[in-house]
Amino acid sequence: MAPAATSSTAGAASDPKSRLLRFTGHRNFRQRLILSLISQRPVRIDSIRPDSSSPGIRDFEANFLRLIEKITNGSHVEISYTGTSILLKPGVIAGGKVVHECSLTRGIGYWLEWIVVLAPFAKKEVALTLRGVTNMDGDLGVDTIRTVTLPHLSLFLPLDSVSTLASSLELRISKRGSAPGGGGEVHFRCPLIKHLSTINFTAPGRIKKIRGIATCTRVSPQIANRLIDSARSILGRYIPDLYLFADVYRGEDSGKSPGFAITLLSTSTTGAIYSAEAASATENPGLPEDLAERAARQLLEEISENGCVDKSHQPMVLLLMAMSPMDVARVTMGRMGANAVMMMRDLKSALGVEFKISTAEQQGLPSKEQESDDDEEDDDGDEEANAKREMLKKLAQPELYTVSCVGVNFGGFKKVG
Structure with a gap:
């Protein structure tokens, strides 16, 4: 649902009511809480599932609020009697060593995805241990966060400190756990920085390699090989540089x-990363081959x-662009x-x-005059052939947009020398 109107005039910033962010609905629940912590403005979210058979916030949303209370200092949460309305008064991002038991109804990625954005701006270096389900459909898996989310975050790290920070930014998977029992455990560590750097990432490049990891817990290790074979049968026709490997945990480490x-x-030639994942369902896991083919x-x-x-990862990158120095960031x-659209509205x-969206100029593509000439020639052919040409043209020339904004130069809560 669209957010309710907010008062954001600079002249009334001293008035607490004018600083209050008001939203409705349960969608984008986490990102709105994170925006409250970053902007240091209290947020009120109303009408959370009012028409549901069990209205109000779910157990995993309440669990996320508890994690925010652990990782911050001075945050205050008020939840209405019915649970359909919450008020968060943000505190300081304290960081430090935190151990948290995640709800088993969502994957660990539900908690970690947005905490990753807060961690570089804490007072103390974040050492976070999360326990729960490591991979679940609908949430980012821990492997995706380790291999895709963290590299996206590193794009915004200052160039003069990348070498020293790269070793400190890590996600270590010590135990894997599948739904519904969980039992997984991950350790996230993030260094502190003073400010982000401005990004200018406008060249997608061409795909040069595909990598993958197949995992299984408390099932035959042969399942991982079946996942790999099925995915390779499809991806192998696209690119030769393909490497998929199995990661099988045994005993207590398997959840x-x-x-x-x-x-x-x-991964593309310019460093762009695309990801996909799939995890078995609890009640009807299905065949590994079908799961791998879907991914x-x-x-x-x-x-x-x-x-x-x-x-x-579009919403996270948009948020980091808005937190960047007061220069034009482009992606x-x-x-x-x-x-991503809702993130721009919330920001x-x-x-x-405010973000400016313009059509990106693609190199090596035909000009508009050539395209119009081609279209005139296509009109002479039959409609079915023209439809196929249009479909192939869209696949070969996908619509690209350059998104740009000027950041607010968010600096966190710790002065780094």
């Missing part, structure tokens, strides 16, 4: 429930969208998802950052 998952990612086709669909950022993206409400 409490049987399950399997596959994570795939492709492989999702990856190819992400690649066909082109752009420098895949859909699942080329394909079609933007609903979450305007919380930080006052």
Whole structure:
């Protein structure tokens, strides 16, 4: 649902009511809480599932609020009696050593995806341990966060400190756990920085390699090989530089429930990363071959969208662009998802950052005059042939947009020398 109107006039900033961010609905719940912490403005979210058979916030949303209270100092949360309305008064991002038990109804990525954005600006270096389900459909898996999300974050790290910070930014998977029992454990460590750097990432490049990891817990190790063979049968026809490997955990490190998952990612010549993943369901896990085929086709669909950022990481990159120094940050993206559009709206409400979206210039493509000539020639042919040409043209020339904004130069809460 669209956010309610917010008062964001600079002249009334001293009035607490004018600083209050107001939103409705349960969608984009986490990003709005994170925006409250970054902007240091209280947020109120109303009408959370009012028409549901069990209205109000779910257990995993309440669990996310508890994690925010652990990782910050001075945050105050008020939840209405029915649970359909919450108020967060943000505190300081304290960081430090935190251990948290995640709800088993969502994957660990539900908690980690947005904490990754907060961690570089804490007072103390973040050493976070999360326990729960490591891979679940609908949430980013821990392998995706380790191999895709963290590299996206490193794009915004200052160039003069990348060498020293790269070793400190890590996600270590010590145990894997599948739904519904969980039992997984990951350790996230993030260094402190003073400010982000401005990004200028406008060249998607061409795909040069595909990598993947197949995991399984408390099932036969042969399942991982079946996942790999099925994904390779599809992706091998696209690119020869393909390497998929199995990561099988045994004993206590394999969690409490049987399950399997596959994570795939492709890297372009300019460093753009596209990702896709799939995890087995709890009640009806299905065949490993079908799961791997679904993930492989999702990856190819992400690649066909082109752009420098895949859909699942568009909101995070937009937020980091808004937090960058007061300079023009540019990123080329394909079609933007609903979450990315909502993030831009929320950023305007919380930080006052507006984005400019323009059609990206693609090198090596025919000019508009040539395209019009081709279209006139196509009119002479039959409609079915023209439809095929149009479809092939869209696949070969996906719509690309250059998204730019001027950041607010967010500096966090610790002065780094």
